[in-house]
Amino acid sequence: MTESVESLVCVHEKKLREYVSLLSSYEGKIRLTGPSDPEVLWNEHIVDCLHSVPYLPESGRALDVGSGGGLPGLVWALCRPDLQVTLLDSVRKKCGALGEMAAALRLENVQVVCARCEEYAVKEREVFHCAAARAVASADVLLEYLAPFVTVLGRVIAFKGPLYVEEIKPMEGKWARLGLSAPEVHTYTAGEKERYLLLWTKQTPVPKQFPRKIGMAEKTKWWR
Template sequence: MPEPTDVVEHDDRSREILGRGFDGAASFARMLAAEGELRGLIGPRELPRLWRRHVVNSAAVAPYLPASGSLVDVGSGAGLPGLVLALMRPDLQVHLLEPMQRRVAWLTEVSERLELENVVVHAVRAEDMQGEILADAATARAVAALDKLARWTLPLVRLGGVLLAMKGQRATEEVTKAGKTLRNFGVTSVEVHDIDLYDDGDVTRVVEVRR
């Protein structure tokens, strides 16, 4: 089965958003289009919007990443946003946490095929890494409500670090409900950013939680 090439949009805006990660992200998108549905990583309805809605969308958190250090991506799944961020930021050490073995196999294969030397794949749940890793930032996309996500991820983030959660329309509501949990972890600030990467009305909300 030949790899589809039409999933990648070679437009100036996509290149601007992804920066140095564009070529790698294009290869990743083609791999995901070719194998993602078969391997249970994406649904068939996601293929037409794979590039913008999933691959490039992963870059929404990039402006809030630390200047250096390490990143832990929780519930990496197909590699969104972790693999895309690793491609964009080869200077960051990126830890991908994923408990499902078939997804772990996929993440490992993609990392090897794209020669991502800054990626380490862990076949674990976030809770199992508490006390084992302390990163400068944590990311998560479509993993859990913020209250639960904070309890899983903030123990993995050093003081002064940041949790970047990609959310939908209920982001502000989730922040309110998670208030007590966030205070218990010594969170110093929470901001909700509305990100419209292509100025087309497709907004992703990035919740920036700083310890």
Template sequence: MANRDDVNIQSPELGEPPAAAQEVFGDRLPLAREYAEFLATAGIERGLLGPREVPRIWERHVLNSAVLGEVIDEGCRVVDIGSGAGLPGIPLAIARPDLKVQLLEPLLRRYNFLSEINDRLDLGCEAVRGRAEEPDVVRALGGADVATSRAVAPLGKLTRWSLPLVRVGGAMKALKGGSVAEELERDAKEIAKAGGGDGTIQLVGESKVAEPTHVITIPRIK
């Protein structure tokens, strides 16, 4: 594990984790706290999040991502596409240590951030630099149980990127906004062409976070 003597001082705007954080992370809450602090300091300094996001890091980013674990089976291999600052992959890995989480990110500075926080927290994730649509990435990461993402692309394009990374019978489980039902209807032909089955939309974290997360699940059927 990396030396933690150089951990950044907590941003005064970040505040204490909400009560739900204990329920979501259990005895791994100290790891979630350290990640939130890293987002509020190094994440802002390196341009991964805007300064105005600091007061919302717990609710809008960390918890909002971690509750994705409610719809992922035990022991799955999960590829987080366009992981960026590690959302949703790192909160998911903290809340669900049974998962094998791979953080896929094309930009070097973000890849370096992911590698650093993974080493600092000793999460056992794998940071991979590349794009989901690249053949080398598909060969290296293909066959996963789940491909996930957050605020990466419109649904049709996201499905084309995600489904080649999962096995037949696996699924894309993407965090989306409230208009996801309209996206699902709009992009139905593109989803089917990509080998996707019927999509389902779930709200996760309803009893835990102020703004529950919409998750769209599209199974790979061919």
């Protein structure tokens, strides 16, 4: 763990461990993250999410798209009680679990929304100071999903493994089509796995046609 992650653990470990216990108990009922072993959840999921906390905005609203079990959104909410965090997922059972976990953790800065991101972006366009997704889709699809939500000068965050290089290569030099900068890439390890945090800064508003209708981001690439 990096020094910044270690300091976050020192301050927030009790609450984070409580969250891991809740997440583990839900895995037997609803598939949220996959593993139910608390140490695997801690090492491969909580630590992974903690690496993004230093890049959150100083204040405002953050969005976790395809939140599933609340990763990274509930980790953000626990570490940054001053930040308003929205957890977005299209699966009603997962949204129910997210709401129950947020209540059990006594988090007053969390909102759970059950909707498709393509539809929610019409309502909440360019109002979040950062938006992230973890284990949801390929980088090009994620960018079309996330960029419309973020304010100018806000951040888009993606958690990736080593194959991110192949994912982003076709988009090089075309980021401006979604109003984005080229990505910053930060390397770290979580549970002995090599991980990469990709950060884009929103430079201009996203063209009105994005995001497109449900399913279009996967079928037709925005960068072509």
